[in-house]
Amino acid sequence: MKFIAEGDLGQLAKRLIMLGFDCSYDGGMSLIDLFQAAALEERILLTRKPLAETMKIKIFRVTADDPNQQLAELAGIYPLFERAEPFSRCLVCNVRLEELKYSAAAEQEKDKRDGPEVPESVIERGLPLCYCPKCRRIYWHGSHIERMKTQLAKAGFEIRIEH
């Protein structure tokens, strides 16, 4: 179950990626490009336009204006609740995150791995980390995840994270 979102559905795309779904989004893509990518990569096209489905492309038409309601609309048709893997993708690249193995002692002695720099506050708390293999951003279960959980809760998703 993969998606591609048209230009004005960026907030919906972001929420899908937060939930761990593969959702391709590039605000500048033309409708023809979107169709081609959807067909080639077998993605469900998310659009606000009343487009007819073709033999090759599945289309989901979004009607709500609010991105949380848009997500709820989509969850009414596709099994998003059942298949969500929250916070498993990079919000920028839509790439699956990998576990970042690091030792606090080595980080503090500036004996860096070949990888992204880990913020000191995170090292001190010994939090589990993930990183994006494409842009090398680091993700951890900090305040930004709490904010995302609040957003997703508004769309009806109750997220629990087990450490």
Ligand SMILES: [Zn+2]
């Ligand atoms: Zn990334």
